Amino acid sequence: MASSEKPPVAFQHPGLCHPTIYLLRKMRSDVCSLLESYVEKQGLDANFNLDSIDGVPVADAESWGELSDAERLGDNLKTYWAFQVLLDEILEEQRSNLTPTDVAFHESIQSVILQVSALAYQLEELMVVLKHKVPAKELESTKGSNGKGLFEKKVRGMKVLQELAQWTVRSIRDLHQVSKSLQTDNIPCESRQLTQEK
């Protein structure tokens, strides 16, 4: 796109990034509370070292500043597709044997699953609009916890929620970076929320 042309449609409609940042913030808050209740309900220790657990997309990135927009958005999209599968597994494990009767807890997991899939949809739409190649969607279940004991399933679920919370922070900054790099109508990624306290 020649720079003199009008910015992509997405950025003429300030709507696209704005709700995505909102969604990510909401998700972060919900995931953090879900993680807290998850740790409590599974009887785990919040400071448990989860570094050795693999098969979960980790948010940490080296030379994060140098990623291209396409890489950023692509990494994000693949990540949230993967989290959809992992969260479905967690929900299944909780329903089947870890907390079978705790319906409210299951609903809070379900709510996060819905947010993750909404986010994935918005990221995919953004990539299409920005004419980036959308990565292939490999959605086969990782069955990462198959054959694992109850404790390992619990700890793995904790790792999933921990990394998901971490990813929400990264994704917000990825979106800021994308909007910055485009130097276009600055997507009003932030709104002016005024909370007056007296």
Add this chain to the structure above:
Amino acid sequence: AQRPSQQETHIHYAQLGTDVTLLCGSVDQDAAVTWTANSTDLDASHLNGSRLVLRNVDLSHSGQYTCYEGPSWHVKYRVNLRVGLPPKEPIVMCRSNNYPNGFYCSWHLPSPTYINDTFNITVVHDSKEIVCKKEMPPKNRCYIQFLQVFSTKKYKVTLTASNPLGSSSTTISFDEFAIVKPDPPENVVAKPVPNNARRLLVSWQYPSSWPDPDSFPLKFFLRYRPLIIDQWQHVELSDGTSHIITDAYAGKEYIIQVAAKDNDIGTWSDWSVAVHATPWTEEPKHLTTEAQGAETTTASTSAFVVPPTTRLSDSDVTDR
């Protein structure tokens, strides 16, 4: 006693409150010697043969002790006594005020040791040791560059303080997000809004140490109160670097401060430097005498009345 000659000076460390015995180099236990402390002769009561015995030493015992061997009374041994304490567990704190570039760790000892201490710091993340670049002044601080960002793996920092009397160490571990704390906002300015007796326009700038406001926007917390009231009013702003206070008491001088925080992680900065401002007031008109008389009566009834909702209390300012 004039005993010239050059002699190597030894150093001896002793812990505060202990008894110290100084040997006169290699002379026999019963050789005839005399001792000086900072060139002042010490009487024989301190001697045990050729050894100098100092009881329950304190800081004033620190100094140079010289032993002279008879009968020529030449300098036989010179020792610098340094009285002090082994280091207690050091206090170390790490903080990122320029996220996501890196973070610094700074440390201090809870109490003085009175002798030279050395510090050694190791920083481990993801099982790898990371270099902590010492900063010249201040001496007790070093800087670590983030090799990865958005990591859930904890950082482990171990600081060891040592001196000739002992050593002590402290280990802390933390998450990357937890140590993010910006510096306070800068260049805070508050101005009256012309023709508006209840408004003040406050503006500020990002801390200059914050490297990427576009991708890592900060939110701000503004607190303000008239000087005559203790109770702060607060307002949180999720973007922008200015705000109009619309409920100021007319004619009252205000004190205003701003704090900053990353939108999603870390903790609030310290409060900015306080600024003062008074809302706009109408210029007094030059009136004839009657009009002035009427005006004075009206003026006295509209004196400053504290709205019932505002509690005048002497308690400290409670933080947000």
